[in-house]
Amino acid sequence: GNSVTQMEGPVTLSEEAFLTINCTYTATGYPSLFWYVQYPGEGLQLLLKATKADDKGSNKGFEATYRKETTSFHLEKGSVQVSDSAVYFCALSLTGGGNKLTFGTGTQLKVEL
């Protein structure tokens, strides 16, 4: 079956630190990959996506590269801010799969001054 594995949180960083949140996937086919962010008390927002191998998704200083050879889609940001504190979800969707999203368990990020 299809699955997404994320590094466990919570992750606590100082402001301006480098962020990596690991995400690997298992899929029967060629998935599209996504990162969603959930700020405290809010719903999920699409942060970035990549639809084929070697694509790089980027938004708000975050980026992730679709690595087919390692089945990974790690989220990175060079310099985090307190406002980046949120829960980050990696997800996949398969072509022909009715656009159903399979989510990882989420990684909570806390950025401190």
Place this chain on the structure above:
Amino acid sequence: SAVISQKPSRDICQRGTSLTIQCQVDSQVTMMFWYRQQPGQSLTLIATANQGSEATYESGFVIDKFPISRPNLTFSTLTVSNMSPEDSSIYLCSVRAGEPYEQYFGPGTRLTVT
């Protein structure tokens, strides 16, 4: 993109009762999805609702417990029936809109069953 609203935003309900959650989208969409996010957990798809057809439920979810209506291309409801404390979760509506494979989520309905 799509702007999605949900009602109610939160509710506290007694065991054995039912609650209907409404989802309204600002544009016409073919596919709508209902997810459940249990406390501290990830999202689990409950069902996919296409206008004009019966909802398709995921393994572990049944129509008697989670009946869904989809009367038009901008609106859907999810009912949580005969609630128990285990149904305490955030329920989220989602739609596919815009570019392929992009889904947008509503703000969620936080349900507490006592």
